[in-house]
Amino acid sequence: MNDSPLPAPGLPAGFDAPDEAAVKAFRDSILAKLVYQVGGRPERASPRDWFIATALAARDHIVDDWRRSNDQTRSDDRKGVCYLSMEFLIGRLLSDALGNLGLTETARRALEGLGVDLDTVAGQEADAALGNGGLGRLAACFMESMASVDVPAYGYGIRYENGLFRQVIAGGIQHEVPEDWLALGNPWEFERSGLVYEVRFGGHVRSEVSVDGSTRMIWHAGEIVNALAYDTPVVGWRGKRVNTLRLWSARATDPLQLGDFNRGDHVGSQSARMRAEAISRVLYPGDESEAGQELRLRQEYFFASASLQDILRRHLSNHADLSNLAEHIAVQLNDTHPAIGVAELMRLLVDLHGMEWDAAWTVTQAVFSYTNHTLLPEALETWAVPMMERVLPRHMQIIYLINARHLDRARTGGADDMLLSAVSLIDERHGRRVRMGHLAFVGSHRINGVSALHSQLMRDTVFADLNQVCGDRITNKTNGITFRRWLHRANPGLTRLLVDAIGPAVLDDPNRLADLVPLADDAAFQQKFAAQRRAAKERLASLIAGRIGLRVDPDALFDVQIKRIHEYKRQLLNIVQTVALYNAMRARPTASWVPRVKIFAGKAAPSYHKAKDIIRLANDVAAVVNDDPTLRGLLKVAFIPNYNVSLAEGIIPAADLSEQISTAGLEASGTGNMKLALNGALTIGTLDGANVEIDERVGRDNIFIFGLTAEEVMERKRAGYDARAAAAASPELRGALDAIASGVFSPGEPGRYRGLVEGLMHDDRYLVTADFDSYNTRQRDVASRWSQPESWWRSAVLNTAQVGWFSSDRTIREYAADIWGVAADDS
Ligand code: 26V
Secondary structure, X not given: OOOOOOOOXXXXXXXXXXXXXXXXXXXXXXXXXXXXXXXXOOOOOOHHHHHHHHHHHHHHHHHHHHHHHHXXXXXXXXXXXXXXXXXXXXXXXXXXXXXXXXXXXXXXXHHHOOOOOHHHHHOOOOOEEEOOOHHHHHHHHHHHHHHHOOOOEEEEEEOOOEOOOEEEEEOOEEEEEOOOOOOOOOOOOEEEEEEEEEEEEOOEEEEEEOOOOOEEXXXXXXXXXXXXXXXXXXXXXXXXXXXXXXXXXXXXXXXXXXXXXXXXXXXXXXXXXXXXXXXXXEOOOOOOOOOOHHHHHHHHHHHHHHHHHXXXXXXHOOOOOOOOHHHHEEEEEEOOOOOHHHHHHHXXXXXXXXXXXXXXXXXXXXXXXXXXXXXXXXXXXXXXXXXXXXXXXXXXXXXXXXXXXXXXXXXXXXXXHHHHHHHOOEEOOOOOEEEXXXXXXXXXXXXXXXXXXXXXXXXXXXXXXXXXXHOOOEEEOOOOEOHHHHHHHOOHHXXXXXXXXXXXXXXXXXXXXXXXXXXXXXXXXXXXXXXXXXXXXXXXXXXXXXXXXXXXXXXXXXXXXXXXXXXXXXXXXXXXXXXXXXXXXXXXXXOOOOOEEEEEEOOXXXXXXXXXXXXXXXXXXXXXXHOOHHHOOOXXXXXOXXXXXXXXXXXXXXXXXXXXXXOOOOOOOOOHHHHHHHOOOEEEEOOOOOHHHHHHHHOHHHOEEOOOOHHHHHHHHHHOOOHHHHXXXXXXXXXXXXXXXXXXXXXXXXXXXXXXXXXHHXXXXXXXXHHHHHHHHHHHHHHHHHOOHHHXXXXXXXXXXXXXXXXXXXXXXXXXXXXXXXXXXXX
16 A cells, blocks of 8 residues: 555647647756756656756746746736635646746657657656635636747745645544645745735724824724745647746744844744744645634734735836726635735725725725635635624725715615625624625625526525615526546547547637547547547556555546535535445345446545544445445545545546535535536536536436435425434335444444434435335446447547536637626637
């Protein structure tokens, strides 16, 4: 068993045909980097040394284009986008950069001449895991697409020293180990030591009368932390443009109390530094942990403030004043995490730049827009008023002022007290709390959801009142994914096949995938398509063997659920169905069962105990099922540890079936669903999030839809749902739950899952039991379809052919046109 780096697949040979001179120049450059920057020797260099040298050589190719992109945007005075996000889940960058620059083959041959393999070198790179899941990965796809469709953009975030924890599974249980992506250096970033902003916290506010008689609010902060910029270039497809990801690192203004140190207090003398620098130490790993609330607020304000200061400085370096800010800059709030930016921009404009309140508010609303990524009530951010008053006293005042005007307007528009309390920025129901979603909403000219269904649910439920009071501001922007990473790089074999079949234009225009439609019935093409899948499955099988010591059959159906572990995503439904299948196979061991490998991967928030129980259950079920000789190896369960971007790149090309089985109405969009369908997996899913739009495009014959609709879910909940009755009515469900509850999968501790099953019977809020039968039936349909290969592969090809619309280039063009008012290329 090992945790060796995944090989990074490059583009197949031939997409960029390098000439000898280019190969030699690149080789010389790599050698020079190795010797002069890494300080190594070719004969003794480690793969890691070669990685750094190759990345630095690639970076040189980017720098000139980077400067040109910036200079041109400035001289043309083009409007640009600032994407404020607490998370950027980037993964590796080398194959991305080489691929987009058209240098993959050049680099491959340059390294070959040195006796070094490019894929091995690319596999050395640590994943930049500065995000938890979908929201962070979307930000990374958007950065790549903005560069690819020529939208001038800065991504702004935090340079966490430790990204998302590494997941280690021991005895079936998740353990969290700190992740250390910067340990061996980061060749992509540029430290901008000259680019530092002061970010203030605490203290108090005084009003002071100026010489002209006007009153000004002066914030006397209690603490100042420096924000230092690190820039990473983001190269677009075919090197079209290079944008900037600017991440802030926290530094103490006064790193050492020298007096204390000299008196012998070596630890205490650094405490202020520790406190300041804790801000950019770790990514908030929880989707839901209570701990570290104040640190989290400090992180949010820290990066929002530094980013807005930087935005204003850049604007003023090119323009006379800030009144026309919104004509030049659009700021997108990626969820509510940067929403304090609304109050911060007001503070900067009014307190520091002397703008009138109303003018500042007009600018602010025109500048900001806000994307919502979840409607789960427990995920809607609020901050206790006393904490806000302590950490950001001036911002609390500004929020009250914004709220007063907002409520006045609503009252004038006829709102009654109930409506006023629903739309107020302050929730008065359980202690006074600031509603960050409301702040983001009122401070923005556009608010969007991330799939058609999700945007409609925003209008109908959580944001219905605000949308009524503020005039219809909600719009939909269905998510997308960058095809460069999720098709070209993750699946070079399939990409080669597509290029051979329908021509290289598909690399530039995802809509050309539709040219595959006629080939879906072509037996020879189907076979080639299946052969690519088979090769990817062999690679995944050997990865599984290496990581968890389990042998799986590459000819089996690979049934894949990979995402964060969360009750609403219903990994439990999948596990319970796995147990039902196991029971059925044991009952009729000689029947002709379709061989199946159930593959799971995903992390649980460290304090989310139920999610951790689900991981343990998956591993416990795996241990029993995988060892049961009566099954003749026809069912295997694999929980692959430490899901991250690179692991996703390895699993997705090998997936036959994509599990997208959330309780309808709860998954805002999903993006893994798009990646898997693009690579030709068939989806088994509910009508939730973007599944609805995938269904519309691929057609009901090519997807397995089951379960309650969002509307039916709401109806069931209203009526009061009884899980016990559902279990009593379904022998297969009951059999599976009984097996789990009675300790079949935890023989050493038979009661281990009694609580989990009892809990489900008592309160099945995600309707696992309600959807079980329909899911189980659909799974049988999957098996019978798998037994008809022509039919299966026809559907698989049609999936790839019909999901071109889910390119994040399309999503970005929609944001550009409808929300940001910036020009993008229109190809
Ligand atoms: C946050 C929380 C916090 C409290 C407890 C439960 C909970 C559950 C989920 C979240 C979501 C965090 C934000 C997020 O990653 N949302 C994801 O955004 C993706 C990109 O838009 C979208 O595809 C996913 O459906 C959505 O879950």
